[in-house]
Amino acid sequence: MGDYPNAILKSNAISPRAKLVYALLLSYAWNNDFCFPGQDTLADHIGIARGTVNRHVQELADKGFIKITRKGQGRANVYELNLKARVLGKHR
Secondary structure, three states, X not given: OOOOOHHHHHOOOOXXXXXXXXXXXXXXXXXXXXXXXXXXXXXXXXXXXXXXHHHHHHHHHHOOOEEEEOOOOOOOOEEEXXXXXXXXXXXX
């Protein structure tokens, strides 16, 4: 999978918790550019509420760091990680 993209780590366009959510998604992706952990699992592993996870996942999607494919009620979303690091900084 490679290292944590510097564009995420150095971006001031997203919150520190969104960076943590991205890092956890990256850990689930292994050698792929996608993963599908449930939001309850993400919340449990990070130690934050499910609603907080949802907010930060949406933040990552809004900024173009991930793409969410919704699979329907009761099924985990698929998160496609944007691994083509682009500079997102002071301009956003």
